[in-house]
Amino acid sequence: MKMKIVWVCVALLTGFAAFWLHGNSGPTPDEAAGPPGMKRGPGEGKPAPVQAARATSGDIDVYLNALGTVTARNTSTVKARVDGQLVRIAFREGQLVKAGETLAEIDPRPFQVVLDQANGQLLRDQALLANARLDLERYRGLLAKDSIAKQQVDAQEALVRQYEGTVLMDRAQVDSARLQLGFTRITAPVAGRLGLRQLDTGNMIHGSDTTGLVVITQTQPITVVFAIPAGDISAVLSRLHGDERLRVEAFDRDGKTLLATGNLLTLDNQIDTTTGTVKLKAEFANNDERLFPNQFVNARLRVETRHDAVLVPLSAIQRGTQGTFVYVLSKDRTVSLRPVTLGPVSGETVAIEKGLTAGEEVVTDGADKLREKAKVEVSTPGASANAAAEHGAQSAGGARRHKPQ
Structure with missing residues (x-):
């Protein structure tokens, strides 16, 4: 009797296990439907929601x-041209x-003393020259x-x-002393913006100082130096030689x-x-001084403008083992994979050199779930959000209308 009960229990457990395994081995309705966007038989599954844009022709x-x-x-380090004590700073x-x-x-x-000495020597030698000339006139008579x-x-x-040569030398000495005196005023060699002062009033300043007094940088206008691949030189040179002004951003x-x-x-x-x-x-004119010396920037050089190019949003471009491609919408609202050759990119727009014509629609969002010949449903960006907002407003209005008194 006990053995029969044991065998009955074993049979029930075996049947329950077989039923459980058989019930879970079949696909669920969602699994049977397959991935979204797969081509199915009539009436099977739902089209995959995507967003699309039409290829246009433009520049x-x-x-x-x-x-x-x-x-x-221009960058210039302001240095003294004579040695002396700095008695005044005239800049901020x-x-x-x-x-x-x-x-x-x-x-x-x-330096004023040296100039006075040179002037005195010049006056002395000029007087000697004048007397020598008078003697010469008398001797000739x-x-x-x-x-x-x-x-x-002849000796006279x-x-x-000899005195004429001395006077010329004295005049040169006077000019040199006057020049040295003028160098006591340190002036700006170029126009620009001053940096930080390197020396304070009261210190000795020398022409041999490496740091100088201050550094001036000319920032209006200002320049940007950047490098391009050697293969693009011909495109730039052809336009420079044609006196074309190439814009740089x-x-x-x-x-x-x-x-x-x-x-x-x-x-x-x-x-x-x-x-x-x-x-x-x-x-760059740099009137607003947004560019600063030694600043790193991203430079964009416009070398040409292509006219009547086929343009699509950059988001439409897909990449795979077959290269770059797009999903093109057919009239029956199915998509086909189309390999394309990309051209130049400007912002969020890319030119298609081969594989697409203006007027065709391409998928811009939702392409990651698509396959060849997949059915799709094109939606407008923001439509679902607007619909949800409208539905929420309607629900709120209904709630207010049915609010109990």
Whole structure:
């Protein structure tokens, strides 16, 4: 009797296990439907929701992108040209100055003394020259009367020429002393913005000082130096030789904020063999001073504008083992995979050089779930959010209407 009960229990457990395994081995309704977007038989599954855009024909700018460094148009270290004590500072740090503007003053008294000495020596020698010339005139008169020897006249002429040379040398000494005195006023060699002061009033300043008094950088206009691949040189040169002004845009390090717009000045005369690039220099007005010396920027050089190009959103481009492709919508609202050849990219728009024509619709969102010949349902961006908001407003209005008194 006990054995029969045991066998009955074993049979029941075996049947329950077989039923459980058999019931879970079949596909669920969702699994039977397959992945979204797969082509199914009539009435099977739902179309995959996607967003689409129509390929258009238009113009697109071709840009070369590079990392650039902002460089001052001119950089000058202001140094003293004579040695002396600094008695006055006539500038503020960070100030904008013009060329020739006084920045500082060295004690001028020692140099004034030297100038006075040179002037005194000049006056003395000029008096000697004047007396020698008078003697020469008298000697010539006496020689005409045969009262003196010609040798004495010749000696006096030589003395006059000697004094003339001395006076010329004295005048040069005066000019040199006056020049040294003028150097006690330290002026700005170029226009620009001043940096931090390197020396204070009361200190001795020397022409041999390496740091100088202050550094001036010319930031209006300012330049940006960047490098492009050697293969793009011909495209740039052909337009520079045609006197075409190539526009250059400077963006911040993130490449999102436009800082300034300028023009290409020139390019270097040789290729860097270590990197295979050539340096270019662009100039910017920088009136708002958004560009700062030694700042890193992203430079964009527009080399040409392509007309009547086939344009699609960049989000429509897919990449796989077969290369770049797009999903093209058919009239029956199915999609087909189309390999394409990409052209230049400008922002969120890309040009298609081969594989697509203007007017065709391509999938821009939801392509990750699609397959060849998959059925789709095109939705407008933001439509679901608007519908949800409208439904919520209607529900709230209904609730207010049915609110119990």
